[in-house]
Amino acid sequence: MTSEGSAYARFRRALKTGNLTLIRNAAAELPRVDLGDALEVCVAIRHAEPERFERAALRWLARFCVERRDATVAQVQAAAWAFDNITDEAAALETLQRLCSR
Secondary structure (H helix, E strand, O other): OEOOEOHHHHHHHHHHHOOHHHHHHHHHOOOOOOHHHHHHHHHHHHHHOHHHHHHHHHHHHHHHHHHOOOOOHHHHHHHHHHHHOOOOHHHHHHHHHHHHHO
16 A cells, blocks of 8 residues: 555545546546445536536436335435435435435
8 A cells, every 4th residue: 555545545535625637536546436425426526517417416316226226216306306406415415325325
């Protein structure tokens, strides 16, 4: 391990910066990005490249459906609502984070 730490530690630090170039480079070093971390990437995209946010949100929703085989239509609707109402970031993120942790 280098003095910079693990690839995941570098990814977490990159997320904290909000710099999408750093985030993308750090994510490329990982074998996979879990759903919760992908949500944080979506939030970073919303702030840095808002024109790309909707596509990122749709990709996250697709992953949610695939990875959470027990997901219900109500949960997918709640996630879509949260992304659609992300301007109220605290409530929307709380909903999405709750869905990630199930």
